[in-house]
Amino acid sequence: MNMFVVDGLSGKASLSGEVSIEGAKNAALPIMAAALVVSGETVLTNVPDIADVASMSTLLEGVGAYVTCKDGQCSIRTQDVNRSVLDPTIAKLLRASVLLTGSVLARVGKVVFPHPGGCVLGSRPIDIFLEGFEKLGCTISERHDAYTITAENGIEGGEIFFKTISVTATETFMIASTKAKAPVVLKNCAMEPEIVATAEYLEACGARIEGAGTSTITIHPSHLEAPPDLVRIIPDRIEAGSFLLLGALLGKKITLRNCEPKHLEAVTETLRSMGVTITTTFNTMSVSAPSTLTGVSIRTHEYPGFPTDLQAPFAVLLTQAKGESSILETVFDGRLNYLQDLSSMGAHAQVWNPHKATIKGPTPLKARDIDGPDIRAGLAFLLAAAVAEGKSKVGNAHLIDRGYERIEDKLASLGLPIQRITHTHD
Ligand code: EPU
Numbered sequence: 191m192n193m194f195v196v197d198g199l200s201g202k203a204s205l206s207g208e209v210s211i212e213g214a215k216n217a218a219l220p221i222m223a224a225a226l227v228v229s230g231e232t233v234l235t236n237v238p239d240i241a242d243v244a245s246m247s248t249l250l251e252g253v254g255a256y257v258t259c260k261d262g263q264c265s266i267r268t269q270d271v272n273r274s275v276l277d278p279t280i281a282k283l284l285r286a287s288v289l290l291t292g293s294v295l296a297r298v299g300k301v302v303f304p305h306p307g308g309c310v311l312g313s314r315p316i317d318i319f320l321e322g323f324e325k326l327g328c329t330i331s332e333r334h335d336a337y338t339i340t341a342e343n344g345i346e347g348g349e350i351f352f353k354t355i356s357v358t359a360t361e362t363f364m365i366a367s368t369k370a371k372a373p374v375v376l377k378n379c380a381m382e383p384e385i386v387a388t389a390e391y392l393e394a395c396g397a398r399i400e401g402a403g404t405s406t407i408t409i410h411p412s413h414l415e416a417p418p419d420l421v422r423i424i425p426d427r428i429e430a431g432s433f434l435l436l437g438a439l440l441g442k443k444i445t446l447r448n449c450e451p452k453h454l455e456a457v458t459e460t461l462r463s464m465g466v467t468i469t470t471t472f473n474t475m476s477v478s479a480p481s482t483l484t485g486v487s488i489r490t491h492e493y494p495g496f497p498t499d500l501q502a503p504f505a506v507l508l509t510q511a512k513g514e515s516s517i518l519e520t521v522f523d524g525r526l527n528y529l530q531d532l533s534s535m536g537a538h539a540q541v542w543n544p545h546k547a548t549i550k551g552p553t554p555l556k557a558r559d560i561d562g563p564d565i566r567a568g569l570a571f572l573l574a575a576a577v578a579e580g581k582s583k584v585g586n587a588h589l590i591d592r593g594y595e596r597i598e599d600k601l602a603s604l605g606l607p608i609q610r611i612t613h614t615h616d
Contacts, residue, residue: 191588192588192610192612192613193583193584193610193611194572194611195581195584197607198576198577198581198582200577201440201555202440205436205604208444209600210446210448211425211426211429211433211446212238213237213238214387215238215593217387217423217424217426218243219242219289220388221421222264223286223365225255225266226253226255227369227414228395229414229415230267232267232395233265234263234264235420236262237263238262239595240595241591242286245284245287248277249281249287250266250290252275252280253271253273254271255267255270268297276291278303278336281304284306285306288306289362291319291362295339296341299344302337304335314522318354319359322350322362322363323339326346326363326366329342346370348372348374348375350363350376355379360385360407361384361388364388364402364407365388365392367411368399369411375409376406378405381403381494382492383403385402389403394419395414395417396413397409397412398410398412425473427497428499428566428593429593430446431454431497432500432594434475435506435507436576438483439507440576440577440606441479442478443478444477449473449474451472451475456494456497457496457497458470458475463486464486465480465483465484466478483507483512483551485511485512485513485514485551486508487515487517490518490519490520491521498520498522499566501517501566502567505539505547505570506532506570506577509536509538509552509553509574510553511552512551514548515550516546516548517546517548518545519546519547523545525567527567528571531560531571532555535556535574536556537553538550538553554579555574555578555579556578556579556580557578557581557582558582559585562589564589566593568586568587569597576601576606
């Protein structure tokens, strides 16, 4: 198992330099899944070199695709895709495996998959997916821990109203509907930039999609052919947000390159209201830690609201802000558990219920050995370790690796003493 050892800076704002933001994990994964419904060779660029992309490649290969990824470029060829079973061991590693249900079903007429795994953020059911496939005329059965969905006579057209707003459900049905027999209207859709990016890829392949990025999306079925041009993955707004928070905590001056500031407005507005100065160009952002941070209330929300994926890293910032801050987590029902570990480092955090917590600050943090429970709380623990006094060990590095490329190299390049320790078992 890998872990990070961080020599904390005791709150001293001494980090400086530039960091380049990778392509977005949560755009690369649905676009890789979407490539299955496209003929020819799709070539993606700016693909992050992270564990989840490797898992998605393996899942695609499992149904017959040819995938090669090197130096941020991934080629996906689909001419021999004819298998319908998602490798259960891999599918259980990442929630995004659920994205393949739509594309495998659309391509092969059948998909067999386990309940998808991924970060433990609460219950994370798949009812919206199952109900949606039923609405489009598919048959569902569940046996021995595996679901089988079939569309013997093809996917029907129709209308789905999502009773809960879901990012991957919106993407899954948008992808599958390109192969339906008649138009499909999706209502109460998520509006994340990654959904727009997936729609833009499909449109470049010949799809006719109206309304991606709004709450109603209409998909007209069409033949899809891979575009002749390279498809560039949009910048990762959550990685960028994570480095912004690092800058607000400990930055003398940190500049992010290759990012998309307009995807982060909820975060930058909140940071500014706390006293943080952020300057932006169309694709860079610079941030420094102010002498005093003012406490604030955040409420996570679907895009364009405050992203739930930055809630845990933001809590670390709130421990250093003056006064009482509050967090209302509205997207997931199990995403505040990490606060217990933050309290053990000296944070004054009180969890009132699975959705609500308050944090009083500022409090100095003390080094601790802690294991991140998921990608984003793991990153939050790296931030906490960086702020703290003393040497912390942050375990479960493999979870952080699911979403962040070379995180220790990037943090070290800004001046943070950090090392990765690899333990091998005999
Ligand atoms: N939900 C249901 N039923 C369903 C599907 C979802 O009740 O069938 C609920 C979930 O339990 C949750 C809410 O709907 O309470 C929203 O979840 P959503 O489906 O939108 O999440 P997701 O699509 O599984 C994506 C990201 C997550 C991110 C969320 C919210 C990808 C691959 N994953 O997940 O990213 O937290 O949207 O923005 O796009 C991460 O990158 O670390 C990560 C967890």
